[in-house]
Amino acid sequence: MKHGSRGHGDRRQSRVTGAAICVAFFFSGQALAGDAPPWAEKAIHDHIDFTTLEGTLSADELKTLVEIGKHLFTARFTIADGLGRPMATQAIIPTQRKHPTDAPFRRTAGPDANNCQSCHNIPVLGGSGDFTANAFISEGFESFDFDTLDPQFSNERGSVSLFGAGLVELLAREMTAELRAERDHAVAAARQSGEPETVALSTKGVDFGELTVMPDGLVDFSGLEGIDSDLTVRPFSQKGVFASLRQFAINAMNAHLGIEASERFGKRWTGVDDFDGDDRPDELSPGDVSAVVAFQATLPAPGRMVPDDAGWREAAAHGEKVFADLGCAACHRPFLPLNGLTFTDPAPYDTAGTLRTGEVERPAQYDLALLDWAKALPRNDKGQILVPLFGDLKRHHIADGEVNQLGNELLAQRFVERDVFMTAELWGVGSTAPYGHRNDFTTLDGVIRAHAGEARAAREAYVAAEESDRSDLIAFLKTLVIEP
C-alpha cells in the first residue's frame, strides 16, 4: 500500500506489489523512502493511502494489511511519530488545552503509553491488561489535567481483550441495522394508520425494550433498555459506548499516545494539520487507522480449552449446565448468530470525526472467512455463524443498594450512568484475569458475587448454589480461553 493515487486498471497489481514492498519495509528494517535511516527513532516511516485499500482485499492483501496493523499496534512510538499532545486533551472531539504540557507522558491524564501492546498483552499480544496497566478515563473537557487517582476525576479501567473484536463489531452492525429497521417500520406504520405504534425492539434474541412512534413521527424512547436512543449498538469499551474499532482506535491513539488521526484532528475539522501542537502534522492517516483496525478485527475468537484432567473435563461439562441453570446465560449468551463475515471499513454507523462509508469512493472490505479460525466457527442450520462470545452487547445496571462493588465509579460516561455497563464477553475469561472493569477482582468467584442490579437474581442463585455447583461453574469458565 503506497502513497498516491493509482489507476483503477492497475490497482490490484500495484496494490499487491505495494504490499510486498511494505512488508519488506517493515520486516527488513530497510527504509523505503524519505531521508530517515533504518535506525531512526521513529515507528512510522510511511503512511498508508486509504485509496489503495478500496475494494475487496484478497487473502494476501489482508495479510499484509494486518501485518502493518500489527506493526503499528506493537511499535514504540516516539515524538518523531507525533507521540504526545502538548496542546490537546484526551477528549474524543478535538479539544485544545489552554497551556502546553511539559512532559510527553502523564500517568493519570495521559498520554500514558508509547505503544498499544503495553496494555493489551494478557495472555498474548492483543489481549487484556493487568491492574498495573489500568487507564484513567476522563472526558477531557474540564479538569482534563487531573493528576490524582480520585474517582471524582476519572474512571479507572482495565484494558479489555481484543480477541474476537471483528466478530463483535460485525454483530453490532447487524443488530443496529435490524433495530433501525424495526423502528423505521413502526414509523411508516404509524404514519399510515394514524395511530401510535409500539414496537418491541429485539435482535438476535436480545431484547432492547420498546419504543412508541406517534403518527406525526414523534418517538417515545422511555421504554428503551440497554442501548442509546439512536439505536446504535456500541459494543466497545467496558460501558459499551463506542460503535466501531475505528472510532475506538482513533480515541485511544489520541488519549493514550497523543497520536492524532487526521480524519478527526486534521484540517477539515480543526483548521490545522497539527492540532496537538507537537510540530508533527497529520500523524496518522486514514490508511494507517485501517491497518490498526484490520489487526484488531482479525484477532481470532477465543475458544475452549479441553483440559487434560478428566475431572476438570467433567466438572466443566457440568459447570456449563450450571451456567445456564443459574441464569448467567440470560446476559452472557453462549452464542449470537452472525449472518456474514464481510468486514467493511469504514463502518456504517460512525458519525463525523471517524471516517464514514460515504466519505470514500469505495470502502475497503475483507472477508474474515479467509482466516482459518473464522472458517472453524460453528454454524447453525441457517448457515449463520454462531459467535461464542458469552455476551449480549447490551448495557445493564450491575449494582444496587445492597451489592455495590461494581457501582464504584463516580462519573457517568457518554450519557451512560455510572453503574451501567455492557455485559462483558466471557469468551477468553479463563485467560484474562484479573476481572471486573477496574481489574480489581482476583477471582471469578469474587466478580460473580459482585453482580447486582439486573444480575442480582442470578447472583443470588450462585450464592445459594451448592459449593460443588459453584466450583463446576468456575471449572467451566476457566476453559474459555484465548488460545496461543
Added chain:
Amino acid sequence: MSARALFLGVLVSGLGAAAVHADDARPVPNDIPDMHEEALAAGIDHKYSGPWEFFVGGGVAAFDCNGDRLPDLFLAGGTNPAELYRNESETGGGLRFEKVSMGIPDEDLSRVLGAYPLDIDDDGLMDLVVLRLGRNLILKGKPDCQFDVANSAFAFDGGKDWTTAFSATWEKGLPFPTLAVGNYVDRMAPGSPWGTCAANYLFRPHPGDKPNYEDPTALQPSYCSLSMLFTDWNQSGVASLRVTNDRQYYRGGEEQMWHVDPGKPPRLYTAAEGWRHLSIYGMGIAQADLFGNGYPVYALTSMGDTKLQQLDEESDTDRPVYDDIAYPLGVTAARPYTGDDVRPSTGWHSQFADVNNDGLLDLFISKGNVEAMPDFAADDPDNLLIGQWDKTFIEAGKPAGIALMRRGRGAALVDLNLDGMLDLVVVNREAPVSLFRNRGAKRSFGDIPLGNWLEVELLQPTLNRNAVGARISVKTGNHTMDRTVTVGGGHASGQAGFIHVGLGTAERAEIRVRWPDGEWSHSYRVFANNFVRIERGKPDAEYWLPPPPAETKPGEATQ
C-alpha cells in the same frame, strides 16, 4: 486591554490588507457545501418583478403549513402574484414542491414584498404576516396550507404604506405578540422620495382572549426601513427593536434601536445612552452570538461594506456602543468576489447559519444591483462566507455553486429535505427564484456527508407556544453554540420551524433552553443527527423521525 480587543488587534495587524479582502485567496480548510440549483426541477417557477416599488423587497417565508414539519415556501412576487409552494421533498432526496392555492383572494396576493411566519393566536397553526405595497395582511393559518385574511378579526389595520420590514416579540404581560411594521418611502409626500420616509408602527395587542391590534403607535422618527429585528442585545430579558434604514432616501437619519419596555411607550436609544450614529444603505439584519458570550453581533448589509456590529467591550454592557469588526473578520463583502465587475456590491438579506455542519457559524449575504445603478456592481453574486476557527470568514460562494449573476433579494437557509444540511432559497428580482439543495462536500468521486448536526423544535404549553425569544444553548465538550428564536430581520424574509445547529465531530450534545421568560431548563442529552423536540416541563427531549425515504439504503438512509 481586554482579551477580545487584543485578539482583534492582532488579527488586524496580522492580516493587514492581504488576506481579508473580496479577493481573499486563502484556501478554505473546512467543508464547502456543494449547492445544486434545482428550482425548476423541483417545480418552482417564480419571479419577483415590478417597477421601482419592487426594487426592494422580494422575500420568502419558510414554514410548515400542513403539519408535516417539511418547510413550505411562500414567495413574494411583486407585480406577479405571491405564491405558496408546499414541500413534497423526500427525506434526503431531491427537492420537490407543488404550488397550492391558499384560499385567499388573488388581489391580496398581489404587490407582495415579503412575509414572516409566526403563530399569532397560539392555535398551533402558523400564521403569516404579509408585507405589501398597500394593505398589509395577517393571514391566519388553517390546516392544509389554507388561510383566512384576519385583518378584521384581529383589528389589524394593514395601512396603505410601502411596507418592507417586520419583526415580532412576545412582551411580558401581553397575551399575544407585539408586532413592528417597517415602512419605506411615502410616495405621496411632497418632495418624495427624498427625505420622505413613512412612519413605522408598533402594534401592541390589547388585553383579551383574541388578538386585537387596534391603535398602533407610530415610531417616529422613521427613516425608510428595510429590516427590523426584536433583539435582546444586552441579556436584559427584554427585547429592543433594531431598525436598519436606507440612507438613499432619508435625510438626517441613521440606524436606530428602540426601547420597547413592557407597559411603556417605545423610545429611541440616544447618543447619551451610547448609541453611535451610523448611516448606511441598510438592507438586512442578521444576528448571532458569534463569540459565545451571550451578546449578539449584527451583520448589517448595505451598498459597499457589510457592517458587523459588536458590543464594545470597553463600555458598560448596558450601553449600546457598537464597534464595526467586519474588516478584521473578513466579512465586508464590499465587492463581487468573482467576475470582472469591480464596483461596490449591494447587499440585501443576511443570515448566519452553519452550512457545513462544522460547529462554526457561516454568513450568507444575497447580492444584486438595486436595478441599474451605474456606480454599483451589475454582476454581483451572493456571498457564502465560511466561518473559521479563528473567528474570521473566508468567501466560498463560487466553489459552493451559488455565484449566479442574479439580483438576489430575500432568502432563507433552511433544511428543505430533512437531511440535516441547510439548503438555500433566494428570491431574485426579475429572475427565477434560486433553489439550492445542499448535497454535502464535493469530492472527486461525488459528494460526501458534512459534519454532525441537530435540529431543535421548542414548545411551550403556554402562550408563545413556539418560544419566540428563547435561547437554545447546545454544548459539545467545551464548545457551546447558541441560537435565538426570532421573528424578523433578514430582508423581507422569515422562517419558522426547526432551529439548525451544526455539531462538527461531536456525536452527542447537551441542550439547555432559556425560555422567553428567562427561566433556564435543565440539560437535555441528545444524540447527534436527530430532530429534537423540547417541550417545556418535560424531563426528556423527544426525537422526531422524518418519513423514511422510499428506497432505504442499508446503513445509510436512516439516522
